Amino acid sequence: MDNIDQLLQLSDQQIGQFLLSQDHLYKKISEQQRSPMIQQAIECGKTAASNISSIDLWEYCRQEKIEIEFFQETLKAENFRFVLAEFQLPNRIRINQSLLKAAAPFFAEQNLLNGQQVAEILLAHELYHYLENQQQLFTVQQQLNYQTGPFKRSARLHSLGEIAAMTFAQELLGLAFSPVLLNVFLLYPVAPEQAQRMAKQLLLID
Ligand SMILES: [Zn+2]
Incomplete structure (x- = not known):
């Protein structure tokens, strides 16, 4: 992979624009609405992170009675x-252990993260x-109001979540780059062409 350095430099807003553009309702969101929505979602993730004082996330999940399953x-x-x-x-979180295992040599080679950090x-x-x-x-409350033909509709935008x-994961763990890049990095060892395509899409955002 040759564009890792550029990927690591993407800003919060760029990542936000990329994620919003993946929403199946993206075309229903007016251009004026996009930036403020992204900003609010970023702030929401940051605030949620600042409310967590626990350093050990696994322990935090145990206390919250969240089940964690590696599949x-x-x-x-x-x-x-x-x-x-x-x-x-x-209250169940599932983590793909097969992808983590497959990507371990890639992360080691790039000197980016270890398996434990990726899982975290x-x-x-x-x-x-x-x-x-x-x-x-x-991110759960916000509804998008839009029109389909004669019908007025209202729906949640999952991309805001x-x-x-x-942002939450990045803030909580003090990462220098957005965890969205794991979508590329974890995919790369298994499906390099798809991973490269996603990397290009991310880098096209201005
Ligand atoms: Zn998610």
Whole structure:
């Protein structure tokens, strides 16, 4: 991978724009709404991180009675839409151990993170999803009102939760770069073409 340095330098706003652009309702969000929404989601993630004083996230999850499960799957490049980790209501976090294992040599070679740190970043991200639901944070409350033909609709923008979860994990763990890059780095050893494509998409954001 040759553009790692550029990826590491992306700003919060750029990452936010990328994540918002992945939302299936993106086209329904007016241009004036985009920047303020991204900013609010970033602030929401930062505030949630500042409210956590615990240093040991695993212990924090135990106290909150959150179940953590490491799952395995057979990794094939053609099924490149892997789940890195997920949060299931009300209190379960699942982490893809197969991807972590497959990516370990890549992280070691790049001298970026060790396996334990990667798992912790994924845990922190999913912990945000637990908190946003439990505390009904901005990213759960915010509704987008839009029109489809004659119908007025209102829906949640899931990308705002993604933006906040990434900021939350970054702040909480004091990372120099956005955890969104794990989407690229964890994919790279298994499906390099898909990972490169995502890296290019990220770098196209201005
Ligand atoms: Zn998420």
